Amino acid sequence: MKASRLIGFLAAAALVVAGCGNDDEPDAAPPTATDFPGAEPPGTGPPHTESPEPDSTTPHVTASPPSTPVPGPVEPTDVEELATGLDAPWSIAFLPDGDALVSQRDAGTVVHVSQDGEQTEVGEVPGVDGDVEGGLLGIAFDPESPETLYAYATMGSENQVVRTTYTDGEFGEFETVLDGIPASSRHNGGRIVFGPDGMLYVATGDAGDGSNSPDLDTLAGKILRVTPDGDIPGDNPLGDSPIYSYGHRNVQGLAFDDDAQLWASEFGDSTADELNLIEPGGDYGWPDVEGIAENDEYIDPELEWPVADASPSGLAYVAQTLFMASLRGSVLWQIPLSDGEVGDPEEFIGDYGRLRDAAVAPDGSLWVLTNNTDGRRDPNQGDDRILRITVE
Template identity: 50%
Template sequence: MGAVGAAAVLGLVVGCSSGGGGDGGASPPAKEPGSPSATAAVRVAGTLTEDLKSPWGVAALPGGDLLVSSRDERTITRVDAKTGEKSLVGEVPGVVPGGEGGLLGLAVRDGWVYAYFTAESDNRIVRMRYGGGSGDRLGAPEVVLSGIPKGNVHNGGRIAFGPDGMLYAGTGERGETGLAQSVGSLGGKILRMTPEGEPAPGNPFPGSVVYSLGHRNVQGLAWDADGRLWAAEFGQNTWDELNLIEPGKNYGWPKVEGRAGVSDFVDPVAQWRTAEASPSGIAYAGDAIWMAGLRGERLWRIPLSGAERSGDPEAFFVEEYGRLRTVLAAGDGRLWLTTSETDTRGTPAPGDDKILRLEVR
């Protein structure tokens, strides 16, 4: 289904803001943040672990245990999915933390741990051998892709393997807005590559890893049951976005922010005022996209099907757990959710940061 069709299915949803959608149409009535849904709800079933420092990326190992990156400490920690016990598996060499940069997204595939991080001169993706057994340590990093523009802000950082076996990465434009519209730059893009970092077969721009352009700062990637790619994106001052990604399409930044109805650009399927979202990680579970909010301090649910009214987004845990960074599907109606109070922008409480165990029903 194309982006326009998906937008129709979702009723051109907007966030719980009275500011309108910027598209000249009336906004559907909004649910109160955190109000219960007639068809779905989510609850915190417990805390898996706590006392994490600047957690950013989370990836599941084949057995279910989690790997968690520390943005500022440059380390990757293994968390037992049953007991919450933490064990350090290694420090990633070459990481240069600063501002929004550091050790960011993680992905796991075929005995490799992939990491997106900010280096001295750029953002890059490396992979390291990891056996996955108790006491195993990370191997030496092997560069998969380098040359992604870095800055104090807008470093992107989310990576994930798609259903096609290719590696996808969301990047930012480091505050240099023109990079988002340049096909020759890796900044402000979604990238698609082989596990070795080569342009993936069928990419829209021959010889390039660029998959889509016109992004400000992509922070979340997830695929639904139909294999469609969704991406969460930081807006500037007006609208944060959830986009349905199609190869070669232009999502408008910096020409437009949010829905504009301009034929050259793809409008977001859903948008929010920046105070309600500042979206980070997203996950697909239960016919919905779940989106963690940093500044918004809430977990958004955006239904993709079913009889819910116009597919309105709804919010859970509003200001209950502080800034929320990453949400990860765990199967069987479960989600993992990380807080992000130790990222220099939060107000850490005892035990921060945490991984929460969620149950969807």
């Protein structure tokens, strides 16, 4: 079993005993006006269960020292509020000129956001069924065909990957690339990304049924790998199957590092959220194990967090660092990397509430989506937002 690193907190034991599921659930406490500089106080929402604060002084455990020094933390040199007023935004996809498209989960619409923050609604992805955690989720442009946009969306009883052209500010016809992914009101996964190999990687959830995750006859609870046309690549690890890895509960973040290694952020249940380094054909253990289990039958995560500190969603890589957006944790975590080894995670930014996605723009800046209008907490004036961050 490969080396793993544990971020241990004394509070984690209390969280395990408390034991409610980590289903992209409401935060431990509603936001206050000071959470959002210059914002109005939020309305009074339903009561939330308080979660204990983690003890950040507890040392982490390292299975083996990194072969080369892991870089230290980077600093945000400038945090700019680029855009406001978005409706449950979920994913960012950049155009070559530095503008971006943003998906809006519940409405099933896509918004064009310029580098100056100007917003224009492009249109709706037809057939999207927004239900709790379902709807219009991840979007991505094909690097080899920059006018072709892919989208992961809930369509009734299943999730699908569809594609269309985007030219002159308009969508063309939509076509289905991949279907048959089980859908539910929760645990739909939804992140899509093109790899350096030109293949499309698709994160799915277990659709609320943990028995789906180890079952190789269903696409739920997996990371899938297909060609841009939705075909199965001949070098996939499990033969004539789109499954690239399995045993996942609810992966919502995918990112490749400089060494073409695939990283995934994953919702745990009541014990631990995970950052996984994905091995082709690997079994990540859900529902039999959660977090670092040290069980030779499964692949351990590289890092784990108490669920109140993460509930991880989007993942981005820049400056030898992974940036992980967290919902319940309401922070952007930074995790330095070196030769596949992870350093100690640190908070990069906070104070903006739930964070759904992080994406690297063509100019190297980091765009981050807040996610306070998705029904999980009371939004503040101006929600939801795009933050543009210069990374030093």
